[in-house]
Amino acid sequence: MAFRIAAQWLHSCAGCEMAILDTGSRLLSLLDGIELVHMPLLVDNKYHAPDRPPEEADIPPADLGLVSGGVANREQLELLQAMRRRCSFLVGLGTCASHGGIPAMINSWPLAEGLAATYENIESGTPPAAGSIPAPLDRVYAVDEKVNIDLLLPGCPPDPEQIHQVLTTLAAGTRPPARTGSVCDRCPTRRHSMADRPQVRRFVEAAAFDPDRPVAAMPCLLEQGLLCMGPVTAGGCEHHGAPACIGARAPCRGCYGPVAGQGNQMVAMMNILASHGLDFRSVVDRRAMLRFAGAHGLLRPVKPK
């Protein structure tokens, strides 16, 4: 019998689905052994009629469930719970699912303030009428805050290699290997010392490097004074032997979330700057270090003094 896969997107941008597509020609050979029983992006199976409450979502049973996106409203929560009921193995795909992702940045403000700021800045200027959109939750959640998740696969988007590996190993009935280490652990740049770098500068001018020489010949971007989130970000994004952004000669933005599951990238990065003698006050917007991992209560409104 074919391996049944259900895929549901929640508070998502379709980037994770694009990453599935990016597995390229191997996806075709994979498709021989699997059956996509539910995927709103591709298959319209009327799982969710607008006049019915979402808890009646009719998601077919599956061996593997993929959820991308975080949970921001009642409808997404109930779809997530339906996925959990119907799938024997549930994977949180992408950083929104595992750590809240970009949408969780709204957790920095009280809900009412966030909604007001959002709708005052668009053309129509008025928030949607009550009941016309699903009721928002008090904040944006990662999926593992709401249901049990069997495997989290972070990344914005996750590396197609990993997606392919996860799909093939799970379809074969085994577990994919655990990933460990940070972006720095897998980064080939030359490291020397941070001692002569008192300030952190913003990435508004390019790093110093020789375009004719490989990434391994480039000095570490953090040592160049650029705010590179490599030390506090889970690795796994390598292409051609270097982490994706570093390979493009740009500092890591932290999209795989913290190295250890429940770590706080902002605290960890500030700690690294401070204990290496850099001026941590030269960081312009430190809360942006949680731009990918603001769920789990890490980003929250600052109480006015």
Next chain:
Amino acid sequence: MPHQSTILAFCCTWCAYPAADLAGTARMDYPAELRIIRVMCSGMVHPDLVLTALEKGAAGVMVLGCRPGGCHYRDGNTITLARMEMVEELMEDFGFDRRRLFVGWCSAAEPDRFADMVRRMSARLERLQGAGEEN
């Protein structure tokens, strides 16, 4: 006056912890709300530990190490200072008054100084509580 609050102190194994030990054997008085965690060096106290202690309900956190220049590892306490200055700044992001963190130094032979720092921290937290500045 009975109170339930807890002060968590990270004491380095070379100076602050022996000072606490000595304060105990010398039967010095200091507030009973103190809970001590012994660490090899105050410089190894990760900011996460301080913030987690406050999150979990500690009224205050003390990080106590050797006097400047007297660090067993030469410059461990300068790292402590750099880290804790940063933590004070971060505490505001997490909604904690920065006075809930106390960074201090004492030598192994200064139990009176140790006891005095704990008393000062306890009094400071009581004032904060009194001013209604809950977190």
